[in-house]
Amino acid sequence: MTPSRPISSETVRQQFNRRAPLDAPQFLYGEIAQRMLSRLAYIVVQPEQILDAGCGAGHAIDPLRARYVDMDYVGIDHSAALLAVAQQRYGHQPSLWQRLRKKALKSPTFVEADLAKTGLSPQSFDLIWSNLALHWHPNPPQVIQEWRRLLRPDKLLMFSTFGPATLQELRHALEQAQVTTATMAFVDMHDYGDMLLQNGFSDPVMDQEIITLTYKSAETLLQDVRAMGGNPNPHRHIIGRADYLRVIDALEAQRHMDGTIHLSIEVAYGHAWRAAMQKQGNEIHIPLSSIKRKN
Numbered sequence: 001m002t003p004s005r006p007i008s009s010e011t012v013r014q015q016f017n018r019r020a021p022l023d024a025p026q027f028l029y030g031e032i033a034q035r036m037l038s039r040l041a042y043i044v045v046q047p048e049q050i051l052d053a054g055c056g057a058g059h060a061i062d063p064l065r066a067r068y069v070d071m072d073y074v075g076i077d078h079s080a081a082l083l084a085v086a087q088q089r090y091g092h093q094p095s096l097w098q099r100l101r102k103k104a105l106k107s108p109t110f111v112e113a114d115l116a117k118t119g120l121s122p123q124s125f126d127l128i129w130s131n132l133a134l135h136w137h138p139n140p141p142q143v144i145q146e147w148r149r150l151l152r153p154d155k156l157l158m159f160s161t162f163g164p165a166t167l168q169e170l171r172h173a174l175e176q177a178q179v180t181t182a183t184m185a186f187v188d189m190h191d192y193g194d195m196l197l198q199n200g201f202s203d204p205v206m207d208q209e210i211i212t213l214t215y216k217s218a219e220t221l222l223q224d225v226r227a228m229g230g231n232p233n234p235h236r237h238i239i240g241r242a243d244y245l246r247v248i249d250a251l252e253a254q255r256h257m258d259g260t261i262h263l264s265i266e267v268a269y270g271h272a273w274r275a276a277m278q279k280q281g282n283e284i285h286i287p288l289s290s291i292k293r294k295n
Contacts, residue, residue: 005185007138009114011232013078020081021057024227028211032160032267033060033131037067039269045156047126048072053115053147053159054133058086061108064129073108074125076118083110116142123152130159135186136229144199151274157201162186163208163266169254170225170263176253177246182235189268201272208268214260218251221263
């Protein structure tokens with residue numbers, strides 16, 4: 001398992017700055033958020049302090065608020081443009097839930113930072129929520145290590161991320177079109193499970209599903225791929241018009257019996273508890289904050 005991945009963090013930041021407010025791909029991002037919430041419904045947890053890691057423009061605020069009405073929300077992202085949208089939408093005006101309840105709610109807080117180096121205080125959160133953000137980071141183990149630092153003992157991490165089968169039809173089309181460029185690599189869900197255990201989480205649960213998007217047009221398919229975030233591989237090459245048309249032809253050749261072109265999205269879901277104890281080699285480390293004096 002390789003800790004680092006060929007991803008340029010600066011390219012990721014620039015790409016998402018250009019895509020602000022990131023409303024276009026919410027047909028997928030929002031759907032995955034709802035599926036995460038469905039999984040969360042089976043877990044007994046009532047968090048007060050919630051960190052949205054990779055919050056973008058704050059699209060998860062209202063869905064989370066519907067479940068946790070009085071939550072104290074902090075959103076963190078590396079894109080200043082997306083955070084500016086989030087601040088404009090949610091930072092100064094009452095949310096839908098606030099207007100319906102006619103009760104003042106805690107205003108969201110937004111922080112611009114790398115997911116692995118947040119600068120936030122340790123053990124500050126009861127729930128860390130991260131929807132389709134982890135695969136954009138070059139070093140997932142460092143992010144998971146930071147998440148453990150930020151969670152209180154015995155509190156919950158829940159995340160979703162793209163898996164290896166994502167965009168497999170597009171990669172095949174690039175090969176068929178003989179277009180040489182580096183594409184984005186994704187981590188297998190079992191590797192994420194190992195990372196959770198190695199970084200002090202207990203009882204990790206990982207599962208995955210393949211979502212198949214269908215398109216009448218190859219051009220629309222490529223537009224959606226760009227809207228989702230682009231390709232931050234530093235070894236990618238700019239594709240010219242001739243290459244683009246060959247890729248279109250290769251996608252057209254993949255049409256199914258119903259006339260549509262398919263695009264696979266593998267989504268891995270994970271949740272785990274921040275263990276109060278962490279084993280390092282033959283030693284077990286217990287934080288002082290987890291030791292309580294009997295009265």
